[in-house]
Amino acid sequence: MLKTLLKPFARVFEFQAKTHYKMERHSMALTAGIILAAGVGGFVEIAPLFTIDDTVEDVADMRVYTPLEQAGRDIYIREGCYACHSQMIRTLRDEVERYGPYSLAVESKYDHPMLWGSKRTGPDLARVGDKYSDDWQVRHLINPRDLVPQSVMPQYAFLLEAPLRTDDLPGRLDALRMVGVPYTDDMIANAANDALGQAQPDGDRASGVLDRYGEATAVRVFDGQSGRLTEMDALVAYLQILGNLTDVAQNTQPMAEE
């Protein structure tokens, strides 16, 4: 019974083994076979993500990162924070109750690269923005164990001493525009000024930030020391915008807010 059932399969394998026996004498046949076999899956899974429109939600109020926030993001990348913190709340009840509405594709639409992460040694940060005060964030980054004694996070006190470099910001925004972030010429030209302005609410550069990035943009002294722009300013500005670039998740998932 079993033998008759398996017979067609046995024939196929016999044929395959014989064909292969001939083919494996040609290195270029192997090369072509490997490229073909390995090419299919990636193409089928990746290409449609660029062409199917509802892959990423269409949202009107999604804004780009300000130069200061982007500089903070670059510091987050530099320090490898993604190794311990995810930025992707899954569609599971406990995650939504712990971290907030589940993440939507549009929320990381301007993230080059995405920082969804793969491990939560620390908590998810997708909606950490405005959850804690600037002061809490700064003190926590200086020494996490001052505020959370059991924390295993490294201390980042040196960020408070490191002046933020702003001269390369126009180049960075320009590169981001080349990969698809809709920065205007005006935003790129004023990138360095806007970075300074966002952390100096009393200065004359602040109004430009609000003009270009919207009235809701947080303009304040993030690191608690007015008068100098540090990497701490940038990183805290970035942490405080996480989850706040658009309100679409809060508006479409009211259940989670209860």
Next chain:
Amino acid sequence: MMSNLTSPERARAMLITGAGVLIGLTMAVLGRNDPMGAHGWIVLLFCGVLFFIVADKLYDAEPVEDRSISYYDDPTKVGILLALFWAVVAMGMGVWVASQLAWPDLRFDAAWSSFGRIRPVHTSGVIFGFGGNALIATSYHIMQRTSRARMPDQVSPWFVLLGFNLFCVVAASGYLIGITQSKEYAEPEWYADLWLVIVWVVYFVLYIRTLARRNEPHIYVANWYYLSFILVVAILHIVNNLAVPASFTGAKSYSAFAGVQDAMVQWWYGHNAVAFFLTTGFLGMLYYFLPKRAGRPIYSYRLSILSFWGIVFFYIWVGSHHLHYTALPQWVQTLGVTFSVMLLVPSWASAGNALMTLNGAWHKVRDDATLRFMMVAAVFYGLSTFEGSFMAIRPVNALSHYTDWTVGHVHSGAMGWVAMITFGSIYALTPVLWRREAMYSWKAVEWHFWLALSGTVIYVFAMWNSGITQGLMWRTYTESGTLRFSFVDTLIAMHPYYIARAFGGLLFFAGACICFWNVVMTIRRVPHHASAIDYPTTSEAMEPAVPAAE
């Protein structure tokens, strides 16, 4: 080493290293206001040292022996030593990173020593430094032996090996000074990525040229695996690292993809780095060294074919299982699970083929720690591929994702399978390469085996416990329907497991150190021993017209 190169070859080597020095200098000058400048100096130093090594011996006597009567093993030897060097460095880093999670003060407050910066030094160090060098070195050995032909030239193997190590050095040093793309397992920045493409193309050409010279009608199965490793890693690397530099005088670049597309590309790359870097290449090792050491032919030719094409075709689809319940469209997630489960068939076909090959040689497994390394590797390969398919199922993934279970799974594959087969291969290869009768100390091999095995088991059990505990704590509700544990509660519960994990890693690291010592002592102390036939021949092998019946 240099005495085996002819004058034109030495001149070519000087030209290449000289060009490297100039590139380094250019990077150092252009990037003087950026961390890239530091990389310029590192490139300059690396190429400068090589330049002087070549220049020093430029006018020495030329080789007189007939090249066609021997294999070219010098780069293989250096590759093995480099692999062991990286193993010690990167596994040591691993112990340190693991300890930081148990005792965060071990970070010592420097900017460069935070978990986020040294963790990629550990991962890249073991994957690319240790694994990559071992793959390149063994591929040089295997492609020559199974083709019964010498490599076509003597400069390109050095270029590939040392060029790849330059990439590793630039990568590892970059993380410490803050140069990273934060793309998991693809952290190096744009110029390092471009350099790796050049190295990789030369590697492919070298491989194909050697195969073209073979005195054997068939290409042995180990070579199929190495070929798929070289080809697919090239495709993955190029697509995943597409990026626009913010400036050509700086290190920073921005990925061409964003958000959900970037996530998919990243895990298509990430999971297939596991597949085509950490699996197929090492299966190539397994298919050569295991039957050699056991003195038995591969159990089934048909199973080899089935598992090879199954792995190459199925693996590519499974990356999306890293993105369950995320903003990635459901249809891609479903494809990921489906193929992950199907992947178990070719994976177990490979593991089974390896274990069945040992039938009739189990007494050797008992007596010979080297063969035992390979046997245990095949077992762990079977176990971790089963675990991988299991974890890819959505409800399981809901629990396991974001926890240490993933870390444990990776390490059961990386320590139990990849490192074990590599160490087994190194112990089998070292006496052959250096023409010694055996390793310096068989007791040290035994010690290494038991340290590696117990380290792996402790590590994996610790991570299973911590991962499942944490996953369950995150989703525990009180009777009134609120979350029971805060995040910090779960962190406190992890502490004992983090200590156990660091200890398991320490045992494994100690084993790697013993291996390095044993190999060095074999080279230095064990007397020369003329080996049995180990040179290229031109005679055609007898081959049946159809594959032999099994």
